[in-house]
Amino acid sequence: MSWAVLFAMAAIIFISRYVFLEPRLPVVLGPRLQRLLTYSAPAVLSAIVAPLIFIDGEQLYLGVQNRYFIGAMAACLLIVVTRNTLITVLISMGLFFFVL
Amino acid sequence: MKMLGFIMQSSESNNKYVSLMRGALAVFPLALAVVPWGILAGSYAIEVGLTWLQAQAMSAIVFAGAAQLAALGMLASGIGVMGILLTTTLITSRHLLYSLSLRPSLQTLPTRWRITLGFLLTDEMFAIVMSEKFKSFQSNPWFALGAGGCFYVSWNLATTLGIVLGTSMPELHSVGLDFAIVATFIALIVPSIKTFPVLVCVGVAAYSATVFALVQWQAGLLLSSGLGMLAGYVAECVYKNDGKVVL
Known part of the structure; x- marks a missing residue:
């Protein structure tokens, strides 16, 4: 990979992260848009994670033999019970790699 | 009056430090879970043919796990520069939503703050900053810097480790490395x-x-x-x- 490609990637990613933080950009967020954006974190995170959990190979798979599905259930239970991110991440990863 | 000024000043600088540490602490579990991915990003880069300097620079200046691994995979399968940059654009487009969401609280900050926090704006930092649990820190740049900075250090150290190990890694899904994402993201989504x-x-x-x-x-x-x-x-x-x- 050339340095030029590396810098181009860095530029594309930085711009996407920075662009709306620039005050000179003439964008005004109305109250409705601001409400809509309060849902951005749960929406994007769910959209990233759901295919990892529910799709095995190229197929939908909701069964006890889908390790991701079972592991995800365990993580849900752990975070609800413990309310602790570190404990949830460590125990569910331990379960996934050594038990399931 | 002088005394009061002194107390206020010291509590303010103390507050910066506390906020920075709170941010770092808040992101710590996620910074830990990303270590295997950082190792992969480093070792895969070497395997695909990047020099060690390029491999480290990729994590240091690109700083985007999903885009880095996708680009390396495309490089390995001989896909051209345009393909790599298009995929990068597609993968990174979600960050537009993050910067738009943070616009109200960050756009009034000085340029150096905006550039720094923009550069550090990952899924993880965004999730921590937006989380209900840390609502009192939501427009505190020191907290965001602590979270983003801690994650940055972890990602880059893990990459270094991967470069040093340099061994070829088996396929992602077969090792189940992507479960780290599942675990961390669930821990972020469910409480919200x-x-x-x-x-x-x-x-x-x-x-x-x-x-x-x-x-x-x-x-x-x-x-x-x-x-x-x-x-x-x-x-x-x-x-x-x-x-x-x-x-």
């Missing part, structure tokens, strides 16, 4: 489901993302995120107006 509209948002986003992934549609991530947000917002409007739809 405090209201019915958020539940609707999560359900719609998850369902539509799965459908789009099944038909292997690459732009699905952004679209399903948008659908989830819209569903959450509509649910909120309905909820607030006793069932009458007022948008």
